[in-house]
Amino acid sequence: MQTFSIAIHGGAGTLVKGMMTPALEAAYKSALRSALDTGYATLENGNTAIEAVEIAVKILEDSHLFNAGKGSVFTANGTHEMDASIMDGKTLNAGAVSLITGIKNPVSLARDVMEKSEHVFLAGEGAMQFAKQLNYTIEDASYFYDELRHQQWLEIKGTDTYQLDHSSKKDSKFGTVGAVACDSEGNVAAATSTGGMTNKKWGRVGDSPMIGAGNYANNKTCAVSCTGSGEFFIRGVVAYDLACLMEHKNMSLEDASNEVIHKRMLEIGGDGGLIAVDAKGTMSMPFNTEGMYRASKSSNGTEEISIYK
Numbered sequence: 363m364q365t366f367s368i369a370i371h372g373g374a375g376t377l378v379k380g381m382m383t384p385a386l387e388a389a390y391k392s393a394l395r396s397a398l399d400t401g402y403a404t405l406e407n408g409n410t411a412i413e414a415v416e417i418a419v420k421i422l423e424d425s426h427l428f429n430a431g432k433g434s435v436f437t438a439n440g441t442h443e444m445d446a447s448i449m450d451g452k453t454l455n456a457g458a459v460s461l462i463t464g465i466k467n468p469v470s471l472a473r474d475v476m477e478k479s480e481h482v483f484l485a486g487e488g489a490m491q492f493a494k495q496l497n498y499t500i501e502d503a504s505y506f507y508d509e510l511r512h513q514q515w516l517e518i519k520g521t522d523t524y525q526l527d528h529s530s531k532k533d534s535k536f537g538t539v540g541a542v543a544c545d546s547e548g549n550v551a552a553a554t555s556t557g558g559m560t561n562k563k564w565g566r567v568g569d570s571p572m573i574g575a576g577n578y579a580n581n582k583t584c585a586v587s588c589t590g591s592g593e594f595f596i597r598g599v600v601a602y603d604l605a606c607l608m609e610h611k612n613m614s615l616e617d618a619s620n621e622v623i624h625k626r627m628l629e630i631g632g633d634g635g636l637i638a639v640d641a642k643g644t645m646s647m648p649f650n651t652e653g654m655y656r657a658s659k660s661s662n663g664t665e666e667i668s669i670y671k
């Protein structure tokens with residue numbers, strides 16, 4: 363029987379180990395657990411990989427703990443600009459949004475771009491018009507307000523500094539979210555959603571909404587969702603590079619994901635991690651940072667929820 367599996371991440375930016383309290387650790391793990399179990403149950407009930415990754419990412423977006431949806435970081439203007447993408451490995455259909463504001467679940471808007479428009483990638487004003495046309499509720503700024511996020515921003519407000527969640531600064535503690543799944547028909551899908559980097563300006567966009575960089579899915583190889591220093595993941599075309607190593611070099615999912623995270627990323631100075639699943643349901647979750655909020659569950663009986671190495 364075809365193995366079905368799901369893996370999720372809450373970013374490669376974790377609290378430095380010594381700063382993680384047992385209560386916080388429990389909160390992170392419980393948020394991961396809820397997204398994992400819901401995504402897994404979706405697969406178990408015979409739904410598609412696309413359904414599973416969207417629902418898992420929505421749950422992570424609804425938590426203030428992660429840098430996506432509700433928990434998105436502050437931009438230089440004190441606003442929230444979110445990016446998200448989703449891709450179906452069966453059809454190679456994809457949808458992405460960037461620089462959107464006030465949308466509770468950016469991943470669902472990305473899915474609507476995939477299914478209800480003729481385009482793949484909508485950004486800024488235009489993406490917002492599309493959302494309004496589909497009657498999306500535009501949340502008030504207060505929905506996205508988080509005291510810790512605000513504090514994070516105030517520390518660098520007015521400077522030229524950007525803060526990525528996975529940098530080794532003591533206060534870096536949250537992350538982009540993502541999910542990859544392989545369903546009982548052997549179809550794979552990937553979804554990624556982020557608030558980007560604290561204090562970002564000039565319409566900065568990272569890898570998360572870019573198909574091939576931070577997110578990719580193809581039944582021939584695998585589904586991938588990345589987290590880390592977006593500029594490096596874009597330059598490394600990381601998600602697609604992983605799929606290419608499998609397709610053209612016949613590498614296993616594990617070898618290919620280790621090659622991109624522990625070798626190619628390091629060679630260009632990038633840090634972060636990824637989650638990936640192949641069409642047999644095998645999963646891999648490498649990272650080169652101190653930790654990565656991550657969880658996985660498979661119909662072959664394996665399950666993991668971890669933060670550090």
Ligand code: ASP
Binds near residue numbers: 373538568591593
């Ligand atoms: N990759 C994301 C970005 O650069 C950030 C992250 O994963 O923490 O926007």
